[in-house]
Amino acid sequence: MIGQRYTKTRKNIFKALSNSKKPITAQEIFNSLKNNDEKINLASIYRNLDLMEKSDLISVILFGEGKKRFELKEENSHHHHFFCENCGDIEDIKMNEDKILANIKKTKFLIKEHKLEFFGLCPDCQ
Template structure:
């Protein structure tokens, strides 16, 4: 599968007059070696830990190209920024995002998909894509988070401010 995505990315770059450089290949390989949502700085740390000399700007530019090519998805995590994930053809999922720790949980729920299809049919709407994200407090953070802190966390998320960890 990785070869297929690499070919898609290479062709995408070629159409824009760009090359699959060693640095872009390293970012691609690091992201596609994971089955999790990662931040750009995590990729930077991992690549530098492997002795790669790569700038933060190169990582961000490469991630943007990967997203634009359609093989990588991006999930907004409050003010923290984004987490990136490889997309798998034919596999759809939605996200639960913890306002406290920033954890992203993937889920697929056929009833939600069916309801969305019904709504589109009712309005004669042809959906091209969609994303569904629910924000809240994950199972691990709930015992450490009071109701007051949960409400404050929700308000911070609405305002787009960085979530904080409660210990």
């Protein structure tokens, strides 16, 4: 579990993350819960997202929009993303990473994580 107490706020943040097919921002989680008439505070969302990241329950995704996006880490769900520079559409990209990882493992760094993001135009925007 995150922290030590399984609170309503935490359940709700979890729910919002599961319901989203794309990585979402703290503000988007807030809006989605507000729309469901949940009493929730943005600061609590940020605090919980921090904890969830530290507990390795979520990943942080960065597209240079000036804010962070979050998504649940699930079993065998490792993937990367495509971000459309025109419309902001986000799609998951899965790929065989043996080569990437084999290369980096040879270095003197202890790798815990990697993020690979693609930028370009989605089919609709080409």
